[in-house]
Amino acid sequence: MLQLYQVHLSLGGLKILQQLSLExxxxxxxGLIGPNGAGKSTVFNVVTGLIPFASGSVKLRGQxxxxxxxxxxxRLGLMRTxxxxxxxxxxxxxxxxxxxxxxxxxxxxxxxxxxxxxxxQRKAEAGAKALELLGRVGLEGKANSLAKxxxxxxxxxxxxxxxxxxxxELIFLDEPFSGLYPEMIKVIQxxxxxxxxxGKTIVLVEHNMKLIEEVCDRVIVLDFGEKIAEGTFAxxxxxxxxxxxxxxx
Amino acid sequence: xxxxxxxxxxxxAYALMGIGFSLIYSTVRYFNLAYGMVAVIGAYVAYTxxxxxxxxYVIAMLAGALVAVLIGMLSSSILFKPMVRxxxxxxxxxxxxxxxLIILQNISALIWQNTTRALSISDRILPGYNLFGLIITPNQxxxxxxxLLMMLILxxxxxxxxxxxxxxxxxDNQELTKVLGLKTEQIILAVYVIGTFISAISATLIALEIGxxxxxxxxxxIKAIIAAIIxxxxxxxxxxxxxxxxxxxxxxxxxxxxxxxxxxxAFTLLAVFLLVRPEGLFAKKRLVSVN
Amino acid sequence: xxxxxxxxxxxxxxxLAVLGxxxxxxxxxxxxxxxxAFMGIGAYAGAILLKWYGVPFPVAFLAAGAxxxxxxxxxxxxxxxxKGDSFVLVSFGFSFIAFNLFxxxxxxxxxxxxxxxIPGPELVNLLDNTKIIFLAIxxxxxxxxxxxxxKILQSSxxxxxxxxxxxxxxxxxxxxxxxxxxxxxxxLSGVITGIAGLxxxxxxxxxxxxxFNYHLSVLLLIMAILGGLASLKGSIAGATxxxxxxxxxxxxxxxxxxxxxxxxxxxxxxxxxxxxxxxxGLFGTYKI
Numbered sequence: 124m125l126q127l128y129q130v131h132l133s134l135g136g137l138k139i140l141q142q143l144s145l146e147x148x149x150x151x152x153x154g155l156i157g158p159n160g161a162g163k164s165t166v167f168n169v170v171t172g173l174i175p176f177a178s179g180s181v182k183l184r185g186q187x188x189x190x191x192x193x194x195x196x197x198r199l200g201l202m203r204t205x206x207x208x209x210x211x212x213x214x215x216x217x218x219x220x221x222x223x224x225x226x227x228x229x230x231x232x233x234x235x236x237x238x239x240x241x242x243x244q245r246k247a248e249a250g251a252k253a254l255e256l257l258g259r260v261g262l263e264g265k266a267n268s269l270a271k272x273x274x275x276x277x278x279x280x281x282x283x284x285x286x287x288x289x290x291x292e293l294i295f296l297d298e299p300f301s302g303l304y305p306e307m308i309k310v311i312q313x314x315x316x317x318x319x320x321x322g323k324t325i326v327l328v329e330h331n332m333k334l335i336e337e338v339c340d341r342v343i344v345l346d347f348g349e350k351i352a353e354g355t356f357a358x359x360x361x362x363x364x365x366x367x368x369x370x371x372x
Numbered sequence: 373x374x375x376x377x378x379x380x381x382x383x384x385a386y387a388l389m390g391i392g393f394s395l396i397y398s399t400v401r402y403f404n405l406a407y408g409m410v411a412v413i414g415a416y417v418a419y420t421x422x423x424x425x426x427x428x429y430v431i432a433m434l435a436g437a438l439v440a441v442l443i444g445m446l447s448s449s450i451l452f453k454p455m456v457r458x459x460x461x462x463x464x465x466x467x468x469x470x471x472x473l474i475i476l477q478n479i480s481a482l483i484w485q486n487t488t489r490a491l492s493i494s495d496r497i498l499p500g501y502n503l504f505g506l507i508i509t510p511n512q513x514x515x516x517x518x519x520l521l522m523m524l525i526l527x528x529x530x531x532x533x534x535x536x537x538x539x540x541x542x543x544d545n546q547e548l549t550k551v552l553g554l555k556t557e558q559i560i561l562a563v564y565v566i567g568t569f570i571s572a573i574s575a576t577l578i579a580l581e582i583g584x585x586x587x588x589x590x591x592x593x594i595k596a597i598i599a600a601i602i603x604x605x606x607x608x609x610x611x612x613x614x615x616x617x618x619x620x621x622x623x624x625x626x627x628x629x630x631x632x633x634x635x636x637x638a639f640t641l642l643a644v645f646l647l648v649r650p651e652g653l654f655a656k657k658r659l660v661s662v663n
Numbered sequence: 664x665x666x667x668x669x670x671x672x673x674x675x676x677x678x679l680a681v682l683g684x685x686x687x688x689x690x691x692x693x694x695x696x697x698x699x700a701f702m703g704i705g706a707y708a709g710a711i712l713l714k715w716y717g718v719p720f721p722v723a724f725l726a727a728g729a730x731x732x733x734x735x736x737x738x739x740x741x742x743x744x745x746k747g748d749s750f751v752l753v754s755f756g757f758s759f760i761a762f763n764l765f766x767x768x769x770x771x772x773x774x775x776x777x778x779x780x781i782p783g784p785e786l787v788n789l790l791d792n793t794k795i796i797f798l799a800i801x802x803x804x805x806x807x808x809x810x811x812x813x814k815i816l817q818s819s820x821x822x823x824x825x826x827x828x829x830x831x832x833x834x835x836x837x838x839x840x841x842x843x844x845x846x847x848x849x850x851l852s853g854v855i856t857g858i859a860g861l862x863x864x865x866x867x868x869x870x871x872x873x874x875f876n877y878h879l880s881v882l883l884l885i886m887a888i889l890g891g892l893a894s895l896k897g898s899i900a901g902a903t904x905x906x907x908x909x910x911x912x913x914x915x916x917x918x919x920x921x922x923x924x925x926x927x928x929x930x931x932x933x934x935x936x937x938x939x940x941x942x943x944g945l946f947g948t949y950k951i
Contacts, residue, residue: 197836227823230820464951466748467934474934
């Protein structure tokens with residue numbers, strides 16, 4: 124699904140990613156773990172086009188995406204969430220969701236005025252899907268509230284719903300569970316399983332090892348921008364390098 | 373060469389302006405657009421003192437700077453600090469400071485009229501000095517000397533005193549200021565005092581070259597911002613270089629294009645820097661932040 | 664009566680300009696302080712064609728829109744690379760650069776002397792009651808603009824530009840080429856404001872560069888913020904209030920010598936009070 128080959132990134136003499144090569148397998152949940160500063164979020168930023176100046180190669184379904192802009196990468200079927208969840212706070216929850224829908228892409232002013240029926244139709248479709256998603260997590264009442272009125276947990280939830288709206292095939296989740304209470308973790312977990320059932324591929328950064336063990340099919344361990352281990356959770360937890368990396372910190 | 377020398381001299385005053393701005397910005401993290409206008413009021417007070425009480429230039433300049441400091445402190449404690457406390461964003465404060473700029477500018481226009489007031493260190497026209505074939509006027513000498521002196525004093529202050537260290541630290545390390553036993557509020561006040569003081573000195577120096585006008589408040593704050601941004605916001609060394617660069621670029625622009633394009637040259641320089649090197653000459657590159 | 668008509672016309676011209684400003688600043692988060700320059704470009708483009716080439720008003724209308732649109736498009740390339748305070752500063756810088764151009768491109772603009780006797784719409788010259796027709800044309804134009812902007816903002820396009828305003832990166836990640844949206848918004852907003860500039864020129868019939876210096880850009884932004892960012896009716900309220908308010912000062916009997924300064928001071932005060940107590944303005948839905 125996704126291959127990183129010798130991706131290198133340094134900034135002001137500091138090596139953040141060092142000739143990093145790894146592969147994400149289709150249809151699986153891959154955990155990306157490592158001590159703080161190992162470069163996990165940086166991998167996300169490089170792959171999604173937010174950091175355009177890394178060297179090496181990143182291929183999504185065989186297509187080179189390193190250097191492409193975030194929107195180009197997104198159109199190839201990749202969507203992500205952010206560590207400190209970023210919600211579009213001064214627009215409504217519903218608008219947050221539909222803004223991620225492929226139905227809203229590439230609307231021109233000409234379409235607004237000369238194909239207005241069709242444009243309206245697409246927005247209505249996206250809106251209906253968004254309402255359905257909100258209804259499933261009991262947030263339909265918040266659809267027309269401004270997103271800044273949501274609680275922290277709810278914003279995390281809305282971010283996952285946005286991913287579901289986007290219909291992306293490859294999904295990067297940056298600490299989707301952090302700071303949540305157990306019930307909310309359960310809800311988000313079930314949404315992730317649902318995505319996998321639909322054939323989506325998921326990459327997960329998470330500090331809670333119990334959750335990693337529970338959720339992930341495979342685990343890739345990073346330290347100082349290098350891959351130090353890969354395999355099932357049971358395998359990597361016995362790996363000497365991994366133990367060192369975590370204890371050394 | 374003469375053009376470059378002229379540029380460096382006026383640039384040293386811009387640098388002072390930029391350093392003050394940068395200092396304040398690095399502690400409060402918002403743009404105060406009234407900054408230049410407060411400095412110009414200091415220059416006006418100096419002008420009045422020189423003309424009505426026939427005070428010496430340097431003494432008048434210091435007195436003017438004290439008045440400016442008072443206004444600067446008031447604006448910080450009455451307006452900006454409460455706004456920050458109310459959770460105003462940096463953009464909200466930028467717009468509010470523009471309101472203050474408009475008010476002060478028009479009050480100055482009511483007091484000192486909307487014309488250019490000339491300022492010189494002496495009533496008589498003194499001959500210029502010849503320096504390796506370059507001419508330097510006494511006014512220019514004053515600008516260069518005072519600017520240099522101010523920078524040295526500032527450097528010493530920042531390196532040797534407790535307040536100075538706290539000011540340098542506050543930008544990236546809030547903890548250190550606590551270790552030094554100073555409150556953020558105290559430091560912000562100190563920075564306002566120092567920043568406004570050197571800005572008023574700078575405005576009074578620049579007045580030797582271009583006179584004083586109410587509209588100079590806008591012009592000067594823009595020059596301060598440009599110098600500070602070119603150098604990298606928060607960097608003293610950067611603002612110094614930025615100011616000199618701006619001074620030289622402006623004078624070259626005046627020579628080759630004509631004085632009427634001065635603002636265009638200055639802003640083009642700013643735009644180029646923001647696009648090519650947005651972090652300025654002396655600031656650290658940062659990784660992506662989403663917010 | 665004539666005086667009231669005069670106020671109504673001025674308010675309408677500024678309302679139109681502020682609608683342009685608010686489309687960019689309120690709905691898309693492009694806090695520009697250069698729309699006064701756009702007004703100037705529209706005014707000069709139209710005035711030059713009307714005065715020197717004797718073109719019919721509708722042609723000048725299209726030309727004013729096109730010239731401003733082109734200027735906005737060109738400016739958008741450096742400007743849209745910036746954000747936050749940097750964006751504001753460079754945009755502010757453009758209003759100085761444009762002023763330098765109006766003042767120094769003498770062959771075209773007649774420099775500091777300005778252009779005099781700029782003709783108005785043909786229709787207006789035909790009739791005795793000309794001002795009322797001028798006002799009617801303007802109001803019709805405002806209604807069309809309101810309808811158009813409303814339609815845009817209600818559509819998916821409107822959702823995307825507001826999302827862009829909230830967070831550009833996040834909106835990009837959702838698959839939108841945010842810069843092309845922002846560019847298109849900026850250009851249309853420039854066109855609207857430029858056309859308002861043409862109306863100003865043909866109404867007051869004499870223009871010179873000082874009309875379009877940075878003060879005007881600031882005034883337009885203040886009007887937009889006072890009325891409320893991201894509010895269409897707010898744009899009209901803000902413009903009208905700030906046109907009427909200085910007129911009220913005139914009735915207070917302030918001596919002429921300090922009138923201009925007092926007006927400016929009142930603008931400054933409004934700005935501060937607004938930012939202090941109600942940064943969203945009268946009808947605003949977006950807080951900067």
